[in-house]
Amino acid sequence: xxxxxxxxxxxxxxxxxxxxxxxxxxxxxxxxxxxxxxxxxxxxxxxxxxxxxxxxxxxxxxxxxxxxxxxxxxxxxxxxxxxxxxxxxxxxxxxxxxxxxxxxxxxxxxxxxxxxxxxxxxxxxxxxxxxxxxxxxxxxxxxxxxxxxxxxxxxxxxxxxxxxxxxxxxxxxxxxxxxxxxxxxxxxxxxxxxxxxxxxxxxxxxxxxxxxxxxxxxxxxxxxxxxxxxxxxxxxxxxxxxxxxxxxxxxxxxxxxxxxxxxxxxxxxxxxxxxxxxxxxxxxxxxxxxxxxxxxxxxxxxxxxxxxxxxxxxxxxxxxxxxxxxxxxxxxxxxxxxxxxxxxxxx
Amino acid sequence: xxxxxxxxxxxxxxxxxxxxxxxxxxxxxxxxxxxxxxxxxxxxxxxxxxxxxxxxxxxxxxxxxxxxxxxxxxxxxxxxxxxxxxxxxxxxxxxxxxxxxxxxxxxxxxxxxxxxxxxxxxxxxxxxxxxxxxxxxxxxxxxxxxxxxxxxxxxxxxxxxxxxxxxxxxxxxxxxxxxxxxxxxxxxxxxxxxxxxxxxxxxxxxxxxxxxxxxxxxxxxxxxxxxxxxxxxxxxxxxxxxxxxxxxxxxxxxxxxxxxxxxxxxxxxxxxxxxxxxxxxxxxxxxxxxxxxxxxxxxxxxxxxxxxxxxxxxxxxxxxxxxxxxxxxxxxxxxxxxxxxxxxxxx
Numbered sequence: 255x256x257x258x259x260x261x262x263x264x265x266x267x268x269x270x271x272x273x274x275x276x277x278x279x280x281x282x283x284x285x286x287x288x289x290x291x292x293x294x295x296x297x298x299x300x301x302x303x304x305x306x307x308x309x310x311x312x313x314x315x316x317x318x319x320x321x322x323x324x325x326x327x328x329x330x331x332x333x334x335x336x337x338x339x340x341x342x343x344x345x346x347x348x349x350x351x352x353x354x355x356x357x358x359x360x361x362x363x364x365x366x367x368x369x370x371x372x373x374x375x376x377x378x379x380x381x382x383x384x385x386x387x388x389x390x391x392x393x394x395x396x397x398x399x400x401x402x403x404x405x406x407x408x409x410x411x412x413x414x415x416x417x418x419x420x421x422x423x424x425x426x427x428x429x430x431x432x433x434x435x436x437x438x439x440x441x442x443x444x445x446x447x448x449x450x451x452x453x454x455x456x457x458x459x460x461x462x463x464x465x466x467x468x469x470x471x472x473x474x475x476x477x478x479x480x481x482x483x484x485x486x487x488x489x490x491x492x493x494x495x496x497x498x499x500x501x502x503x504x505x506x507x508x509x510x511x512x513x514x515x516x517x518x519x520x521x522x523x524x525x526x527x528x529x530x531x532x533x534x535x536x537x538x539x540x541x542x543x544x545x546x547x548x549x550x551x552x553x554x555x556x557x558x559x560x561x562x563x564x565x566x567x568x569x570x571x572x573x574x575x576x577x578x579x580x581x582x583x584x585x586x587x588x589x590x591x592x593x594x595x596x597x598x599x600x601x
Numbered sequence: 602x603x604x605x606x607x608x609x610x611x612x613x614x615x616x617x618x619x620x621x622x623x624x625x626x627x628x629x630x631x632x633x634x635x636x637x638x639x640x641x642x643x644x645x646x647x648x649x650x651x652x653x654x655x656x657x658x659x660x661x662x663x664x665x666x667x668x669x670x671x672x673x674x675x676x677x678x679x680x681x682x683x684x685x686x687x688x689x690x691x692x693x694x695x696x697x698x699x700x701x702x703x704x705x706x707x708x709x710x711x712x713x714x715x716x717x718x719x720x721x722x723x724x725x726x727x728x729x730x731x732x733x734x735x736x737x738x739x740x741x742x743x744x745x746x747x748x749x750x751x752x753x754x755x756x757x758x759x760x761x762x763x764x765x766x767x768x769x770x771x772x773x774x775x776x777x778x779x780x781x782x783x784x785x786x787x788x789x790x791x792x793x794x795x796x797x798x799x800x801x802x803x804x805x806x807x808x809x810x811x812x813x814x815x816x817x818x819x820x821x822x823x824x825x826x827x828x829x830x831x832x833x834x835x836x837x838x839x840x841x842x843x844x845x846x847x848x849x850x851x852x853x854x855x856x857x858x859x860x861x862x863x864x865x866x867x868x869x870x871x872x873x874x875x876x877x878x879x880x881x882x883x884x885x886x887x888x889x890x891x892x893x894x895x896x897x898x899x900x901x902x903x904x905x906x907x908x909x910x911x912x913x914x915x916x917x918x919x920x921x922x923x924x925x926x927x928x929x930x931x932x933x934x935x936x937x938x939x940x941x942x943x944x945x946x947x948x
Contacts, residue, residue, distance in 0.1 A: 309799035428890050458662035459828065463870035463884040486800055489829070489872035493879035512876045530804035531874055532833035541811070542833065544804035548769045 270340060271446055271480060272298035272321075277335035277349070279313070279320050282328055288552045290316045292504040292560075293335075295579070300446060303474060303481035305495030305512070307488060307527075311549050313504035314484045318449050321348050322364050323356035339363060341446065362392040365440030365448035369455050371432035375424040382408070382420030385438050392443025407438040410472055412464070430461035437468065441477075448473060449482040454490065466494055488531060492516060497585070500524045503550035503560025506579065510586035520595070521588045523561045559591070567592040569599060613653035615689075616788060616820050617674070622647045622683035624666070624673045628895060641895045643669040645844030645902075647683075648921065653787070656814065656821040658835030658852065660828055660867075664891060665841040667824050671790040674822070675707055676700070687788070705735055708781035712793040713774040718765040724751075724776055725761030731783045750779040755809060771802035778809065788820045796825065807834055828871045832856055837927070840864045843902040844894055846921060849929040860930050860942060862907045901933065909934055909942060 279291035291313040298304055308314040319325050321337050337348040341363065351359065360366065368374050376384060385407055386400040395403055401420070408416035411434040424432055433453060440448045450469070454462035473479040474494075483494050491498055492512065499509040500521065508521035519525045529543035547564035550556075559565070562572040571591045579587040580600075593600040625640035644666045651657045659667045673680045676692060685692045687703055695703060711717055718727055725747050732743045748758035754775040765773055774794060781789055791810065795803040807830060813819060825831050831838060832852050839849040840863065848861040859865045866885040873879055887906045892898055898905050904914040913933050921931035924939025934942045 309801060430890070458826065460662065460866060460870045460884075460887055462872075464886055466872075467884070467886065487872070488800070489874040489879075492874050492876045493872050493882070495876075516874065516876050527800055528874065530801050532829045533874070542804040542808055544808055545801035546805070548771065548802075549799065 268302075269300045270297055271300045273336075273338045273340070274317075274321070275336050275338075277317060277320065277337065278333040279316050279325070279330060280333055281330050283553075286553050287555075289555055290330075290504050290552060291320070292556050294501075294504075294506055296499055296506060296509065298447065298480050298482065300480050301474075301478040302496045303483060303494055305491035305498045306482060306484045306501060307486065307491055307498060308484075308501035309486055309549060311503075311552060312501040314501045315451050317501075318366075318451060318482060318484060322360045322366060322449070323348075323351070323353070324360075324366070339447075361388055361440075361445065362443040363445050363447065365443065365445040367433070367436045367440050367448065367450045367453045369452040371429070371436045372424060374436060375432065377424055379423075380421050381424055381427065381435050382422075385435065385442055388439050388442035392445075404438075404442075407441055408435075410441070411435070411438045412468055413438075428461075429457055430464060433457065433461075433465055434468065437465075437472075441473065444477070445479070447480045447482065449484070451484045452486070453483075455485070455487070462490070466490065470494065488516075488527060500527070503556060504552065505556070505560060505589060506587075507561060507590065508586075508588045509579075510583065514583060514586050518583070518586075520582050520586070521561075521590050522565050522567050522592065522594060525594065559589070565592075567594065571599065613655060613820075615650045616653040616687070617651040617822070618684075618686040619650070619670075619674055620648045620684045620686075622670065622673060622685065623681040624669050624678060625681045639895060641893075642844050642897060643894055644673060644680075645894075645897070647841070647844075647846050649839055649846060649849060651788070651820055651822060653820055654814070654818055655836040656823050656834055658831040658838040659822060659824045659841065660826065660831050660838060661841030662826065662867075662891065664843075664894065666844040666894070667841050668792055670841070671709070671792050671822060671824050675709055675790055676704070677709070705784050706787045707790070708784070708786040708788070709790040709792060710774070710777050710781050710794050713770050713777065713797045717777055718773060720765055723762050723764055724756075724768070727765075727776060728761075728779045728783055731780060735784050737784060746783070747779075750783055753782065753813070754779045755805075769802070770798050771805055774798060774806055775809065778806075778813070782813070782817070785817075786819070788822070790822045790824065792824045793826070794823075795830065796827065803830065810834065828856075828868070840867065843891060843897070845902055845931065846929070847903065847931050849927075851927060854928065860924075860928070860935055860939070861903075861932050862909050862934070862942065863903050865942075866908075901931070 275295045277291055277294045281288040281290055294317055306314045320332055332349055335349060339346050339348050382404050386404045389395055389400045389403050405416045405420060408419060413419050413431060413434055454465050474481060483491060485491055495512045498512050498515040499506045502523050508524045515524065519528055526545040530545060545564055550560045557576055559572040559577050562568040577589040577591045579589045582588050591600055622644055623646060624644040625642050628639050628641055647670055659670065661667045672678045674685050728747045728750055729743050732738060732746060738746065747761060751758045751761065756772065756775050795806050798806060811834065814821060823831060823834055835852045837849060838852050838855040839846045842863045848864045855864060856868055859868045866887050869885045873882060889906050892905060900916045901914045901919050904910040907914065919931045919933045921929055923929050924935060928939055936943050
């Protein structure tokens with residue numbers, strides 16, 4: 255018998271399921287200590303989708319990989335913080351969990367989909383068996399049941415002729431189909447959270463549209479899975495996230511409900527990013543507003559605002575003191591000493 | 602029609618003309634009765650013009666042949682068939698030395714990657730290299746020219762002794778642009794010049810390219826897959842699918858009134874950095890995958906995935922022709938006055 259896929263019952267919608275507080279991660283490098291993640295705190299509620307936007311080196315991937323034990327240590331070192339994963343009455347600190355426990359959580363409680371499915375899939379193993387492995391491990395199904403469930407999963411992620419495709423190898427699939435397989439693997443354990451790390455960056459725009467649609471309908475709507483979508487692409491996030499966190503230099507500089515972030519950005523970096531991309535109606539006659547300067551040097555310990563060297567509103571305090579997140583609207587937080595609407599330092 | 606154009610940028614004479622360009626790569630496969638030859642038709646009969654001072658955007662998904670078109674146009678690869686005229690001179694008629702002199706006026710900038718610059722060559726030497734190759738000036742003159750070029754692209758001339766690894770991706774792309782500009786070209790093929798850069802840096806490079814075009818009267822072929830950015834920078838856009846151009850029109854017309862069913866699907870798949878509009882955007886989801894350029898479908902190359910295909914599309918290759926001034930489409934379903942697609946699927 256195939257276990258029917260039903261929306262998750264364990265956590266009620268809106269219930270806090272992941273609570274990350276003051277996460278710090280550094281890397282040992284030949285040039286010195288790289289301060290990759292510098293005190294990040296965020297919450298994830300069941301059924302919601304959180305878009306994490308940042309450029310290369312902002313710490314967005316490192317943050318998520320540290321939560322599911324995917325960072326090699328050394329060179330990585332988790333220097334502080336807690337990440338409490340809740341499920342009903344149980345709560346586990348992901349950062350303190352042992353290796354076997356984290357392996358069980360990964361896939362079973364937190365699914366993960368990467369940018370490059372080819373390196374995540376085993377090239378010598380049939381794709382169906384790779385999905386079935388996850389089904390057996392996290393759902394406790396035996397061989398025939400696992401195969402039947404896998405075929406259902408392949409069908410659910412939009413792979414035509416799933417009985418035949420079960421026996422294909424990863425190289426026989428296109429990039430978009432491989433990403434569908436990765437999503438099937440992430441869905442296999444029916445986890446309450448799935449983290450997507452730049453899942454569509456390597457894909458063409460029409461294939462990206464297919465994958466986004468798939469995640470929205472199969473995971474978000476049908477299963478009520480909470481989604482973390484890591485990307486550099488502000489346009490993709492606008493269509494998938496309920497809430498957005500903007501990262502810069504290993505910190506969250508702004509977070510809030512998606513409409514609020516796009517219509518009323520309060521951090522100079524968020525505002526700069528939104529002005530740096532052509533608007534939907536841009537006819538090319540207006541100039542893009544670029545953010546001058548280069549990405550931050552992570553070798554320097556950030557006792558100051560990481561965006562300060564590129565910020566046109568920066569003043570003394572931004573160099574002397576690192577801004578902490580403060581509330582500027584309902585659930586709208588920024589880490590900035592400046593009040594951008596009033597055009598003067600915040601009180 | 603809401604076609605808005607800037608006459609001053611469009612009224613230039615034709616600088617580059619490409620006619621029926623083909624680039625096929627032979628594929629030999631051993632069969633029982635000896636070797637059989639087939640071909641990957643990467644570029645399969647492409648024609649377009651670029652006027653002096655304008656930017657033609659060339660878009661399409663991976664494998665559509667847009668980069669090969671750029672490389673073949675510049676004779677970095679020999680075309681299988683077809684002609685390229687530069688200022689009315691057929692490049693095929695040129696001998697080695699005359700080709701060398703004309704190639705000097707046609708430059709290329711590729712995507713920034715670790716190997717786009719020689720890691721052991723200082724920035725100054727890298728920029729000076731084309732000047733030495735074309736023997737353009739004494740050592741002192743070249744040195745002065747390098748400083749001038751660095752300033753032109755927004756780099757500090759004092760950094761001439763630095764090596765590529767000491768620069769960020771955006772700065773390396775400025776070095777590549779300075780190199781391309783060193784020998785005063787008229788025409789530059791920009792092949793995914795910003796794809797590897799962070800969002801905040803992309804705007805810097807795009808603004809730089811626009812400034813240089815205005816100051817130096819440059820003509821660009823801008824090849825990219827980021828459609829929003831292509832729209833921003835281009836005067837006109839050509840859309841490629843499976844080795845052919847399916848539609849060419851004014852940049853705004855391509856976005857606002859796409860005519861070819863593939864262009865319509867492509868544009869509808871582009872996400873918008875606007876959550877409210879994202880909620881109502883309905884992408885046209887194409888079925889199936891792009892066929893192999895080694896196994897072209899008969900008739901219109903797009904017919905197997907076209908939601909509107911009729912019998913004629915399966916057998917007869919549509920002519921790529923100008924329906925209204927500047928609007929070229931290759932589709933059997935375009936109405937005679939070039940205003941819309943005739944829906945025959947319901948008949």
